[in-house]
Amino acid sequence: MIKTPSITKERIQEYLEQGKRFDGRKLDEFRDLSIETGVSKNAEGSARVKIGKTEVLVGVKMNIGTPYNDSPNKGNLMVTAELLPLSSPRFEYGPPKFPAIELARVIDRGIRECKFIDFDKLCIKEGEKVWTVFVDIYSINDDGNLLDAAGIGAIAALKDAKIPKYDEKEGGVLFGELTDESLAVKKDFPISITFHKIGKNIIIDPTREEEDVSETRVTIGSSKGIISSMQKGNSEALDIEEFNKILDMLEKTWNNIFKKIEEGYKIKQQEKNN
Amino acid sequence: MVRKMKKMKKINMKQTKHNIKMAETKRKSGRKADEMRPISAKVGIIPNANGSAMFQSGKTIAIAAVYGPKEHHPRSQRNPSRGTLRCTYNMLSFSVTDRIRPGSNRRSTEISKIIGWALEPVLMLDKYPGKVIDVCINMIQADAGTRCAGINAAAMALAHAGIPMKNMVSSIAAGKLDKTIVLDLDKYEDSEFEGGEGSTDIPITFTNDGKLTHIQVDGHITVEQLKEAMKMTREASKKIYEVQKQALKDSVGGGEK
Helix, strand or coil, rough: CCCCCCCHHHHHHHHHHHCCCCCCCCCCCCCEEEEECCCCCCCEEEEEEEEEEEEEEEEEEEECCCCCCCCCCCCEEEEECCCHHHHCCCCCCCCCCHHHHHHHHHHHHHHHCCEEHHHHHHHCCCCEEEEEEEEEEEEEEEEHHHHHHHHHHHHHHHHHHHEEEEEECHHHEEEEEEEEECCCCCCCEEEEEEEEEECCEEECCCCCCHHHCCEEEEEEEEECEEEEEEECCCCCCHHHHHHHHHHHHHHHHHHHHHHHHHHHHHHHHHHHCC | HHHHHHHHHHHHHHHHHHHHHHHHHHCCCCCCCCCCEEEEEEEECCCCCCCEEEEECCCEEEEEEEEEEEEEHHHHHHHCCCEEEEEEEEEECCCCCCCCCCCCCHHHHHHHHHHHHHHHHHCCCCHHEEEEEEEEEEEEEEECHHHHHHHHHHCCCCCCCCCEEEEEEEEEEEEEECCCCEEEECCCHHHHHCCCCCEEEEEEEEECCCCCCEEECCCCCCHHHHHHHHHHHHHHHHHHHHHHHHHHHHHCCCCCC
16 A cells, blocks of 8 residues: 655645645645536436546436335435545455545535435325435545545535436336436535644645645535534544634635635536537 | 430439438437447546546446556465456446446456456566556446447556557447347447347457457347448447547647646
């Protein structure tokens, strides 16, 4: 396994002390972002998100399922993630390992807890038939921060999704045929942002090297100042002051990323028009 | 006399036109019998990989990445006399209309091996004893012909990775709809076409000097018809080769690796 060597770690820390990063970004600066939707025509909704050299593909598929006993009139959500060996020399084929499982679960909660999808509208027959929404995340190139890229991709793909045609007589889905009806989702754009602690500094959107030397991380899913999900990762403690610093950074960072997302859509749109 | 000749010519013209029209209407997509879907290719799409490429044929999109040659782990699988080519074919869950479970299955395991066989003859694996070359192929969007698109993408990715190759390989499927030999079956023709003798799928891979590295047949076909299908795919493989070559050239001129 190729890991970032400790000498690089020292240099990254030295740079951060001076407020600098290898690629010339500020500590709270996101890389260039682009979003393209409708990238896989057989999916109900799909999105390709690029953050710098990091790239993820997210697709939404829907099928009829049975509701859970505790929510007979609500649809289901299932998020899976695969870290494709195609995307990095570090990933191998086989059953999903911890990073892929954590990624999927963090994104799952990010979507679920902010009530982004209106699950009541996904009920076909109470207690018997509901829509199950599958959100499948694939890494295409891993240069750090797959977590945030996947979060943005999942929201973009869900916003892009159209509900498939449903055959009432047979009670089955007509695969490959979509209605014009969009999936019932909120208008705003919940973003999950991951803050990394390296030395005494807090950074966002780490590259692969920076993510390797990160001591601990906190992922916060929020929209317009309301936090709906949070997860701390890695076994390193965080001071209360440091944590407060992260919370103070949240609003400004969210606004910056939201602007980047809006621009990210436009960049792809312009490329298409040209 | 002359007038009669002209008249006959006219009738002939009409007939041939009519015949062409018949052949055209047989394909739902409106393609001619020997017309393949529009193809495009791009090299250098995954910065992390040693080599990478995308190949699109109609609605089918394949991407491939090459990692290696690198140390072969686990050691027990290492071949001390020559290198190993390890291909993996994988469909993204949302690449088809009916979602497939992520991960490998019996179909993808077989296709992975077949793609390896299609590529290996042009590689000089004896130059890399004890090493492994990983070829990862993923289907982003599937509309039949995925193994062919996968082979085309993988061949470009190998070249992009700078792995010595004796030749390029180009892959395309021929098919038979009822009694007509056609080129490059799409999803409808492959799985939904019914009538007469039904549909036959014949994916074939050629090196650019015309050697065969891979062929499969699913359906039923006579020897004569198969020979005709081979001729048709050989011509098409030359066109694919040109697209692959151009994409590789484009990746050198200032493009990022």
